[in-house]
Amino acid sequence: xxxxxxxxxxxxxxxxxxxxxxxQSVKQFSSELIVQAxxxxxxxxxxxxxxxLSPSLPPGMxxxxxxxxxxxxxxxxxxxxxxxxxQTFLYSNEPEIRSLLMxxxxxxxxxxxxxxxxxxxxxxxxxxxxxAQIKAQLAMPWLPPSCRLPLHRKTQSPGxxxxxxxxxxxxxxxxxxxxxxxxxxxxxxxxEYLLPVTSQPSQxxxxxxxxxxxxxxxxxxxxxxxxxxxxxxxxxRLTPEDYRSRKxxxxxxxxxxxxxxxxxxRPDTHNATRSTSDLSELLxxxxxxxxxxDVLTKGTRFTHSEKFTFTQEPEKAAxxxxxxxxxxxxxxxxxxxxxxxxxxxxxxxxxxxxQLSVQMEEVGGDIRxxxxxxxxxxxxxxxxxxxxxxxxxxxxVKKQTIDLLPDAENNLIKLQSLVExxxxxxxxxxxxxxxxxxxxxxxxRRLKELCxxxxxxxxxxxxxxxDLHDKIRQSAEEAKKKESLYKQLITExxxxxxxxxxxxxxxxxxxxVGNIKKQKEEITKILSDxxxxxxxxxGLTGKLDRTFAVTDELVFKDAKKxxxxxxxxKYLAALHENCTQLIQTIEDTGSIMREIRDLExxxxxxxxxxxxxxxxxxxxxxxxxxxxxxxxxxxxREG
Amino acid sequence: MLxxxxxxxxxxxxxxxxxxxxxxxGRSHPKRIExxxxxxxxxxxxxxxxxxxxxxxxxxxxxxDQELQELLGDLESVRAEAVLQCVRARQExxxxxxxxxxxxxxxxxxxxxxxxxxxxxxxxxxxxxxxPLLNLCLDLTENGLQRxxxxxxxxxxxxxxxxxxxxxxxxxxxxx
Numbered sequence: 001x002x003x004x005x006x007x008x009x010x011x012x013x014x015x016x017x018x019x020x021x022x023x024q025s026v027k028q029f030s031s032e033l034i035v036q037a038x039x040x041x042x043x044x045x046x047x048x049x050x051x052x053l054s055p056s057l058p059p060g061m062x063x064x065x066x067x068x069x070x071x072x073x074x075x076x077x078x079x080x081x082x083x084x085x086x087q088t089f090l091y092s093n094e095p096e097i098r099s100l101l102m103x104x105x106x107x108x109x110x111x112x113x114x115x116x117x118x119x120x121x122x123x124x125x126x127x128x129x130x131x132a133q134i135k136a137q138l139a140m141p142w143l144p145p146s147c148r149l150p151l152h153r154k155t156q157s158p159g160x161x162x163x164x165x166x167x168x169x170x171x172x173x174x175x176x177x178x179x180x181x182x183x184x185x186x187x188x189x190x191x192e193y194l195l196p197v198t199s200q201p202s203q204x205x206x207x208x209x210x211x212x213x214x215x216x217x218x219x220x221x222x223x224x225x226x227x228x229x230x231x232x233x234x235x236x237r238l239t240p241e242d243y244r245s246r247k248x249x250x251x252x253x254x255x256x257x258x259x260x261x262x263x264x265x266r267p268d269t270h271n272a273t274r275s276t277s278d279l280s281e282l283l284x285x286x287x288x289x290x291x292x293x294d295v296l297t298k299g300t301r302f303t304h305s306e307k308f309t310f311t312q313e314p315e316k317a318a319x320x321x322x323x324x325x326x327x328x329x330x331x332x333x334x335x336x337x338x339x340x341x342x343x344x345x346x347x348x349x350x351x352x353x354x355q356l357s358v359q360m361e362e363v364g365g366d367i368r369x370x371x372x373x374x375x376x377x378x379x380x381x382x383x384x385x386x387x388x389x390x391x392x393x394x395x396x397v398k399k400q401t402i403d404l405l406p407d408a409e410n411n412l413i414k415l416q417s418l419v420e421x422x423x424x425x426x427x428x429x430x431x432x433x434x435x436x437x438x439x440x441x442x443x444x445r446r447l448k449e450l451c452x453x454x455x456x457x458x459x460x461x462x463x464x465x466x467d468l469h470d471k472i473r474q475s476a477e478e479a480k481k482k483e484s485l486y487k488q489l490i491t492e493x494x495x496x497x498x499x500x501x502x503x504x505x506x507x508x509x510x511x512x513v514g515n516i517k518k519q520k521e522e523i524t525k526i527l528s529d530x531x532x533x534x535x536x537x538x539g540l541t542g543k544l545d546r547t548f549a550v551t552d553e554l555v556f557k558d559a560k561k562x563x564x565x566x567x568x569x570k571y572l573a574a575l576h577e578n579c580t581q582l583i584q585t586i587e588d589t590g591s592i593m594r595e596i597r598d599l600e601x602x603x604x605x606x607x608x609x610x611x612x613x614x615x616x617x618x619x620x621x622x623x624x625x626x627x628x629x630x631x632x633x634x635x636x637r638e639g
Numbered sequence: 640m641l642x643x644x645x646x647x648x649x650x651x652x653x654x655x656x657x658x659x660x661x662x663x664x665g666r667s668h669p670k671r672i673e674x675x676x677x678x679x680x681x682x683x684x685x686x687x688x689x690x691x692x693x694x695x696x697x698x699x700x701x702x703x704d705q706e707l708q709e710l711l712g713d714l715e716s717v718r719a720e721a722v723l724q725c726v727r728a729r730q731e732x733x734x735x736x737x738x739x740x741x742x743x744x745x746x747x748x749x750x751x752x753x754x755x756x757x758x759x760x761x762x763x764x765x766x767x768x769x770x771p772l773l774n775l776c777l778d779l780t781e782n783g784l785q786r787x788x789x790x791x792x793x794x795x796x797x798x799x800x801x802x803x804x805x806x807x808x809x810x811x812x813x814x815x
Contacts, residue, residue: 130760164753165778168665170732189728193657202667213751251815 003508004098011105016040026098032057034089034097038071041104042078049074061624064090075100078107091617093609125488166213167201170194230469234462548576641693641714641722643686646677649717656725659690664729664736697726698733743780750785751778773797 005025013019017037023029029037036055043050053071057064068086075084080103088096172190201210233243404411551572559566647655658669671683678686697707707726711719726733755774762768770793777788792800 126758130758164751164776166751168736170661170664183727185724185727188724189657193653200661200666209751247815254814 003512004102007505008098008101008105011108012037012040012101015044015105015108026101027094029092029097031090031092034092035067035071037101038075038089038104041101041108042071042074044109045078045104045107049077061621061628065625075104078104090621091610091614093614095605095608164209165203165206166209167206169197169200169210169214171197171214230466234465237458641686641689641711643678643682644690644718644722645715647674649721652718653721653725656690656722657729659687660694660725660729660733662687663691663694664732665739693722694726694729694733695737698730699737747779747781749777750780752776753778770794775800 002025008026009019009023015037017033017040019033019037023033035057039050039053039055041050042053053067053074057067065086068089071089072084072086080100082096082099082103084096084100088100172194197211198204198207201207229240229243233240236243236246238246552569555565555569555572559569644652655669655674662668669687671680674683693710696702697710700706702710704723707723708719711722714722753776755776757772757774759768759770759772773792775790775792777790779786779788
């Protein structure tokens with residue numbers, strides 16, 4: 001019972017009842033405590049019912065009676081089957097109170113248990129975390145900025161002011177080039193001059209941003225490459241380097257086409273001529289790049305513009321210098337003269353400039369015309385050369401025929417024999433070729449078959465590899481998911497209240513279950529013993545009956561003949577009767593003993609009900625009620 | 640102007656060169672205070688601009704060693720060797736910086752972006768809102784001037800943005 005009481009008291013405390021530390025069992029509960037416990041439980045179970053009841057007993061006796069009645073009614077409404085009335089609360093007896101409290105505790109809603117059974121959703125977790133954080137921040141007092149400790153700075157500062165600014169970093173190890181292949185100079189740079197990564201950016205605040213940026217760019221590049229390689233690269237059956245170079249070629253060709261389409265010459269604007277010439281130059285460099293293979297492509301435009309600006313500037317500077325030099329000696333002349341001179345000079349220079357630009361344009365047009373004509377002329381030249389070669393060949397043939405003409409008949413015969421011989425040779429060669437050809441064709445077919453077989457095999461393997469890749473990705477994802485679940489569960493486990501009583505309860509429950517098992521075993525043992533005994537008794541009575549019957553018969557037969565035997569028969573009958581009586585008496589004693597025990601138990605339970613003290617209490621309360629009644633009656637009379 | 644490099648000690652020279660390369664690659668400018676005793680302000684400016692020009696030309700044109708020697712002119716051999724070493728060591732980085740510069744062909748470029756995910760718990764009208772909001776911050780360079788653009792989006796707006804970006808990405812993939 002102690003165990004049960006402790007559990008009851010624990011759950012009553014959780015429901016909000018104020019139970020003293022020294023109260024250890026239900027026996028020690030006073031009426032006030034009982035009423036308070038019941039009201040608290042009712043409030044938790046059904047707030048609508050419980051809110052109408054007060055947890056403390058009023059001093060007036062009739063009010064107490066009413067409270068007891070309403071509590072009993074509420075408990076019956078909840079479905080309590082046992083006997084209950086005002087007396088249960090006012091004149092308590094232990095077993096009744098215990099059963100009532102057990103009923104109420106069982107009815108208590110188990111929110112916490114239900115919540116912990118469900119897998120907590122992510123949003124719920126997040127909300128909980130936010131709530132906890134806000135609560136913690138609210139609990140912390142506000143401090144003026146100068147008094148803040150680093151602990152407060154995190155929550156009470158206005159937040160990070162610097163924006164996310166990444167700067168390129170120089171790192172010794174990157175995915176693009178393996179470290180071993182780097183040249184000596186690069187390694188020396190790493191060793192001697194490379195700053196640590198934290199001091200590379202100009203502001204300390206941008207260190208994490210830069211690092212993150214660097215990492216993300218490398219990661220995404222690697223991922224993209226892997227994706228592309230898995231989807232297209234593997235199918236192309238090339239090595240990664242080949243695939244890359246082929247892709248580069250393709251892209252270059254595409255860009256070139258686009259630029260060519262955009263750079264169609266537009267003669268209407270003056271400015272366009274420069275840009276188109278620039279672009280065509282660029283295209284030429286592209287052509288060079290494609291033939292050269294791995295050549296920096298994107299830098300070319302830059303270098304050209306660089307060249308352009310840097311070649312222009314010195315000229316300008318020289319002009320300015322010349323102008324300044326010519327201006328110097330005339331400094332002593334009057335200002336007007338100087339101005340006029342400067343103006344004249346200016347106009348002259350402008351004229352010169354215009355002339356020069358016109359000349360430039362003319363010369364440019366000339367150059368273009370000339371380049372076109374040069375192209376034409378070179379084409380013509382080539383055609384002529386080809387023509388010449390053909391003519392030379394025909395001249396050679398004709399010369400030979402003319403040489404052969406004088407001895408025409410002989411030569412004709414010779415020629416015919418030659419032709420015949422060569423035709424024979426051709427036939428011979430053809431037959432030989434046929435001989436060779438057959439096995440070669442066979443070989444070719446065989447190889448072709450082999451090749452197709454291999455191809456099939458390789459495509460099969462490719463698909464296998466793809467499957468494997470998919471599987472790897474899937475399992476990686478699964479592992480990640482499981483890991484996160486594991487982490488969540490771990491955190492949940494850590495946040496769970498480390499209630500010792502819980503484990504103690506389970507231990508106790510297990511112990512109790514073990515005890516019950518033992519008891520059950522013992523009971524079965526005793527039962528089997530009793531059964532055996534019963535059997536033995538039955539067997540013995542049967543044997544006795546049979547023996548008696550046999551003896552009776554034998555003795556009865558003899559008794560007819562012999563007087564002394566008749567006597568012994570009488571004794572036998574008497575013995576039998578006495579023995580049955582004896583057995584009867586023993587059985588009666590047993591049953592009486594049992595009754596006695598029952599009665600003793602009943603007495604004990606009756607004693608447990610504190611009848612005497614309760615009766616005294618009832619008497620007192622009765623007197624109190626009578627007094628109250630008489631006082632009321634007196635009041636009425638006075639009124 | 641590279642001749643000015645002769646004024647510095649041979650041990651300090653590579654350090655300065657590497658800082659100049661760092662500057663080309665988009666990190667902080669080498670500090671003049673550290674070299675204030677060696678060069679005047681004018682000389683410093685000339686030296687830095689000529690060095691940057693030299694590095695850009697050397698890597699952009701993929702000059703051979705001989706061409707580089709010609710570009711360096713009559714620089715002392717120890718310093719010339721240091722410059723060559725620096726070019727060889729940092730070639731890839733400078734190339735990358737030049738490529739980035741060439742890519743900046745538009746008038747407006749995106750330098751950086753940052754995003755914050757916020758959960759609006761409640762508003763002045765509703766006690767429980769629970770709406771996720773995305774704060775996207777774009778650092779732009781517009782005609783040489785830096786400008787920050789802040790956008791706050793809810794779920795639908797973010798979806799619209801993402802579909803637009805995906806469509807753009809598809810076009811780029813087709814180009815490939």
